[in-house]
Amino acid sequence: MTKDWVIEYFESEGTCFGLKGSERVESVQSPYQKIDIYNTETFGYLMLIDGCTMVSSRENFLYHEMMSHPALFSHNDPKRVAIIGGGDCGTLREVLAHECVEQVTQIDIDEQVTRLSEKYFPELCERNDDPRAQLLFIDGLKWIDDQPGESLEVLIVDSTDPVGFAEGLFTVDFFKQCFAKLAPGGIIVQQSESPLLHGQSIIAPLHKNFRAAGFSDTQTLHFPQIIYPSGWWSCTMAKKGGALDQFRQEDAQAKSFATRYYSAQMHQAAKVLPPFLSQAIDGLS
Numbered sequence: 001m002t003k004d005w006v007i008e009y010f011e012s013e014g015t016c017f018g019l020k021g022s023e024r025v026e027s028v029q030s031p032y033q034k035i036d037i038y039n040t041e042t043f044g045y046l047m048l049i050d051g052c053t054m055v056s057s058r059e060n061f062l063y064h065e066m067m068s069h070p071a072l073f074s075h076n077d078p079k080r081v082a083i084i085g086g087g088d089c090g091t092l093r094e095v096l097a098h099e100c101v102e103q104v105t106q107i108d109i110d111e112q113v114t115r116l117s118e119k120y121f122p123e124l125c126e127r128n129d130d131p132r133a134q135l136l137f138i139d140g141l142k143w144i145d146d147q148p149g150e151s152l153e154v155l156i157v158d159s160t161d162p163v164g165f166a167e168g169l170f171t172v173d174f175f176k177q178c179f180a181k182l183a184p185g186g187i188i189v190q191q192s193e194s195p196l197l198h199g200q201s202i203i204a205p206l207h208k209n210f211r212a213a214g215f216s217d218t219q220t221l222h223f224p225q226i227i228y229p230s231g232w233w234s235c236t237m238a239k240k241g242g243a244l245d246q247f248r249q250e251d252a253q254a255k256s257f258a259t260r261y262y263s264a265q266m267h268q269a270a271k272v273l274p275p276f277l278s279q280a281i282d283g284l285s
């Protein structure tokens with residue numbers, strides 16, 4: 001790392017992403033991971049976990065809006081929602097914008113992520129006191145095990161990359177648990193990395209694993225994400241019974257809250273996949 005830049009190197013791809021004028025303002029080694037906060041010249045605050053970029057003040061809306069609104073508008077009546085991971089609370093904030101949601105449980109293994117987010121990204125935590133929200137700090141794999149069957153409408157997996165204790169969140173065994181805990185018509189959405197870098201290695205296997213767990217339909221949506229490897233990211237949804245081709249388009253158009261990236265039109269556009277990605281997914285499904 002050079003003096004004025006914070007740089008994440010992606011050794012395997014031979015690329016890096018950097019932000020100029022960056023000063024480290026806090027560094028915490030939690031029992032689970034190392035969390036660093038930088039103050040940058042052009043992107044506001046930046047959080048890194050174990051050296052990987054997670055969230056910045058300037059662009060996080062892209063990721064948080066796309067991890068929440070497509071899944072919620074793809075369900076007919078999302079009342080009970082859970083977020084596994086997501087400790088920065090940005091996805092939680094977006095979910096709570098939906099008036100139809102009656103309860104949201106966020107389960108992040110690491111309380112320090114939330115405490116640092118409250119300090120440096122207060123805008124992401126502004127709805128944490130909503131009486132519908134419950135914040136838990138335990139392993140999502142353990143939590144899902146303990147839930148009653150058919151007790152959720154939407155489950156959002158907003159995790160770190162599939163390594164270490166997040167690895168289990170990408171497996172068929174975990175998806176089978178999620179399937180059992182979702183009510184009929186329920187939807188799971190998982191952050192699914194870069195279409196360019198991980199189309200074959202993560203996105204296509206995710207579709208296969210969702211189907212192996214019993215889900216009837218799957219769908220990947222893609223969106224820009226400048227601070228993550230390749231600058232292009234995705235989330236992948238799966239539905240318990242029925243198809244995912246339609247969403248509540250009129251409700252999305254008439255939504256009562258503001259968004260900066262998500263709209264009914266962007267939702268529609270994000271579902272259109274480039275041929276190389278559809279071919280990778282179809283090749284494995």
Ligand code: SAM
Nearest residue numbers: 085086087108109110113139140159160165166
């Ligand atoms: N936007 C980020 C990305 O795509 O890389 C994800 C951000 S969010 C901060 C990821 C969170 O997942 C972290 O706070 C981490 O503690 C949490 N996490 C990872 N594995 C987990 C697990 N097994 N159970 C609960 N939370 C987990």
